Amino acid sequence: MKSGTAVIIGRPNSGKSTLLNALAGQKVSIVSSKPQTTRHRIIGVLSEKRGQIVFVDTPGVHKPGYRMNQRMLGTVYEQLRGVDLVLHMVDGGIPFGAGENFVLEMVKKTGAPAFLLLNKIDAIAKQRLLPAMDRYGQAGCFMEILPISAATGENLDLLRDRIFEYLPEGEPRYGEDLVTDRTERFLAGEFIREKLLERLREELPYASAVMIRRFDESRRVDRNLVVIDADILVERRSQQGIVLGAGARTLRDLGTEARRDLERLLGCKVYLGLEVRTARNWRNDDALLDQLELGS
Numbered sequence: 001m002k003s004g005t006a007v008i009i010g011r012p013n014s015g016k017s018t019l020l021n022a023l024a025g026q027k028v029s030i031v032s033s034k035p036q037t038t039r040h041r042i043i044g045v046l047s048e049k050r051g052q053i054v055f056v057d058t059p060g061v062h063k064p065g066y067r068m069n070q071r072m073l074g075t076v077y078e079q080l081r082g083v084d085l086v087l088h089m090v091d092g093g094i095p096f097g098a099g100e101n102f103v104l105e106m107v108k109k110t111g112a113p114a115f116l117l118l119n120k121i122d123a124i125a126k127q128r129l130l131p132a133m134d135r136y137g138q139a140g141c142f143m144e145i146l147p148i149s150a151a152t153g154e155n156l157d158l159l160r161d162r163i164f165e166y167l168p169e170g171e172p173r174y175g176e177d178l179v180t181d182r183t184e185r186f187l188a189g190e191f192i193r194e195k196l197l198e199r200l201r202e203e204l205p206y207a208s209a210v211m212i213r214r215f216d217e218s219r220r221v222d223r224n225l226v227v228i229d230a231d232i233l234v235e236r237r238s239q240q241g242i243v244l245g246a247g248a249r250t251l252r253d254l255g256t257e258a259r260r261d262l263e264r265l266l267g268c269k270v271y272l273g274l275e276v277r278t279a280r281n282w283r284n285d286d287a288l289l290d291q292l293e294l295g296s
Contacts, residue, residue, distance in 0.1 A: 002051030003170035004084030006163055009076060009107065011099050012036050012060030014089045015119040019150035020044045020057040023160065028180040028187075029057045030194035034205045036060055037197060039068070039294055040190075041075050043181055045174050050164050052172040056083075061103045066283035071295030080106070085166055086114040092124045092147065096135055108141045113166050116142040117159070122149040185215040186293065188228055188262055192274070195258045196232060196243070199250060204242060209233045209282065209292055214273075226266055229273040233282055240276045251276065 008016045012035035020029045024044025030037060042057040056079050059072035080086065088107045090100060107114050116136045121129060133145050144162050148155040174181070193210040200208065214229035232243055232251075244251050251274055259272040282288045289295060 001169065001171065002053075002164050002167040003172050004167035005054045005056060005173075006085040006087050006167075007056040007058060007079050007083045008087045008089055009058055009080070009103060010060060010089035011091070011094075011103060012062055014060065014091045015150045016057050016060070016089050017042070019087075019089065019117070019119070019148075019156075020055050022150055022153060022156055023053075023055050024179055026179050028182065030190045030197075032194060032197040032205075034197045034200075036062065036069075036072075036206060037194075039072055041079055045178050045180065046160070047172060047174070047176040047178075051167065051170075052174065052176075053160075053163055053167065054173055055087075061099070061106065067286060068283040068289055068294055071289060075295060076106075080110045080112075083110065083112050084168060085163060086110055086112050087117055087163075088114055088142070089117045089119055090132075090136070092118040092120050092129065092132055096132070104136075104139055104141075108139070113143050114141055115159075115162065116145040118145065118147045119150055121147045122152045122154060184266060185212055187265060188212055188215065189230065191261045191265060192230055192232075192254075192258045192272075195254045195261070199254055200242070204234070204239055207235045207239065207283070208243070211292060220268055224268045225271065226262075226268055227271045227273075228262065230275075232274060232276045233279045233288075234276065235278065235280060235282060237278050240278060243276045 010016050017029035017031045017038050021027045023046055028044045029042040038057055038059050044055045046053045058076045058079050064070040064073050086107050118132055129147050137145055146155055146159055189210045189212045196208055197205050211231045213231055216227040219225045234240055255272055255274045259270050262270045
């Protein structure tokens with residue numbers, strides 16, 4: 001039986017979270033068009049007769065401008081220690097540059113077996129794939145170079161097969177029914193933040209966060225209800241109005257959409273209370289970052 005860890009690494013918006021959800025067969029990592037959507041280590045576990053693959057989604061590698069970003073980058077480095085396989089994910093539609101070269105050097109330094117995943121081939125002219133594959137092939141550190149589409153599923157069965165071939169023999173690390181090690185409380189905060197990201201523009205997505213204040217399951221059995229209260233954090237008071245919207249409509253609509261997703265996640269009714277509050281310079285506040293589990 002094969003068993004091991006495959007860490008997904010890449011630049012922001014390369015499609016890492018979409019890939020994790022597709023490979024795990026369930027949504028465990030939020031997805032948006034905004035860079036730096038993933039702020040934490042998220043695992044997705046695939047268990048089958050051949051064995052078990054523990055996929056690890058990591059924050060996109062970028063230049064850290066705040067303590068939050070430094071912690072995110074630290075998470076990437078931590079997950080690369082002792083990994084069985086590195087999945088270096090690249091947006092095939094973006095030319096090779098300094099950012100991709102930085103990630104490439106990170107992969108080389110791990111010394112671990114690595115795959116290059118050229119993603120978004122559903123949106124790329126086929127004649128552009130070969131030059132990109134050749135460019136990464138010259139790096140000499142990849143066991144496999146696979147063009148894929150995380151969004152459509154193209155070549156993902158092949159990717160699973162190749163991963164199982166390279167993983168070591170071993171016993172499963174998790175029970176076969178486990179899909180992720182993240183708690184429902186944590187996932188609730190992430191699902192709310194996903195809806196927030198869909199509605200915010202420019203700098204505000206990066207200056208906002210979600211903190212769960214209350215996750216009450218005491219009525220889950222007898223009333224099929226979970227009560228969740230959450231704070232949406234912003235850095236400036238003027239940003240509160242943007243999140244609220246005219247007549248608090250933006251916040252209300254956000255809450256309605258988030259509640260629907262949370263009810264699907266939890267399999268019960270959800271009461272969701274949202275408040276917006278200002279936490280100045282929270283991205284450099286280590287105590288607050290600890291509460292948000294950033295860097296974990």
